[in-house]
Amino acid sequence: MLSSADRQEQFAAAILDAGRPIPIGLWTPPGADRQERFAVYRNNVAVGLIEALRSSYPVVDRLVGGAFFTAMARMHALAHPPRSPVLLDYGGDFPAFVAAFEPASALPYLADVARLEWAWLEAYHAADAVALTIEDIRGIPAEAALHLRLTLHPSVRALAFTHPALTIWRGHQGQNDPAELSIDDDAEHVLVARPEADVATMILSAGELRFLDAITLGGTLTDATEAAVAAQSGIDIGDLLARLFGIGAFAGFSIAAPPIPGESR
Numbered sequence: 001m002l003s004s005a006d007r008q009e010q011f012a013a014a015i016l017d018a019g020r021p022i023p024i025g026l027w028t029p030p031g032a033d034r035q036e037r038f039a040v041y042r043n044n045v046a047v048g049l050i051e052a053l054r055s056s057y058p059v060v061d062r063l064v065g066g067a068f069f070t071a072m073a074r075m076h077a078l079a080h081p082p083r084s085p086v087l088l089d090y091g092g093d094f095p096a097f098v099a100a101f102e103p104a105s106a107l108p109y110l111a112d113v114a115r116l117e118w119a120w121l122e123a124y125h126a127a128d129a130v131a132l133t134i135e136d137i138r139g140i141p142a143e144a145a146l147h148l149r150l151t152l153h154p155s156v157r158a159l160a161f162t163h164p165a166l167t168i169w170r171g172h173q174g175q176n177d178p179a180e181l182s183i184d185d186d187a188e189h190v191l192v193a194r195p196e197a198d199v200a201t202m203i204l205s206a207g208e209l210r211f212l213d214a215i216t217l218g219g220t221l222t223d224a225t226e227a228a229v230a231a232q233s234g235i236d237i238g239d240l241l242a243r244l245f246g247i248g249a250f251a252g253f254s255i256a257a258p259p260i261p262g263e264s265r
Contacts, residue, residue, distance in 0.1 A: 109164070148254075151251050207232025207235040
């Protein structure tokens with residue numbers, strides 16, 4: 001006799017795979033067709049997952065059209081069922097699926113837009129934290145500031161795209177049809193943050209992205225500046241910091257011990 005856990009696993013597998021037999025032991029009213037009734041369950045689950053993806057990726061939906069999105073999302077749902085009972089967590093692997101989905105290859109930027117939409121959702125649902133302001137660190141002595149370690153806000157996501165994902169995403173907001181966009185292969189780097197109620201986005205240069213990467217890895221302000229300058233000579237770190245503080249990208253700071261002369265950081 002199957003255990004309760006085995007029965008649930010069997011039921012879930014049959015729901016997602018029409019090639020599997022209907023689980024044994026299911027009750028149906030007299031005269032009802034078990035195959036037809038179970039098919040309704042299968043369809044309802046698939047529709048629920050498709051609509052969850054459509055809600056998470058509205059711009060991808062607009063870019064490919066409703067019928068195409070439905071077909072693509074259905075294939076994803078069958079191949080990648082939810083791993084969590086929280087539907088809000090479902091769909092994080094959809095951008096990778098889109099990137100490998102051959103029928104979408106004519107839209108090479110589609111996966112980047114999907115990555116941006118998921119980052120937007122992650123930022124929106126990230127933990128709350130009070131954003132650090134420039135006033136909070138203004139009194140730090142210049143020597144100590146060299147060893148300043150900034151902590152990113154929990155909502156911050158910094159992404160490197162090979163296509164202009166943010167430009168495309170911004171052009172497809174609202175209910176009206178977007179103006180015709182000139183979509184080329186220019187890469188875009190993007191910061192996503194939600195320090196308060198609304199999610200904000202900001203274009204980053206290659207050097208600015210390297211700056212944030214260094215901060216993410218626990219580097220000091222000096223480390224991050226050196227990484228940024230190595231990627232982009234002439235970068236204005238003061239302007240970058242003003243913009244990052246303005247968007248609420250940081251949530252805390254600490255002062256690292258200065259390195260011992262002759263030792264690498």
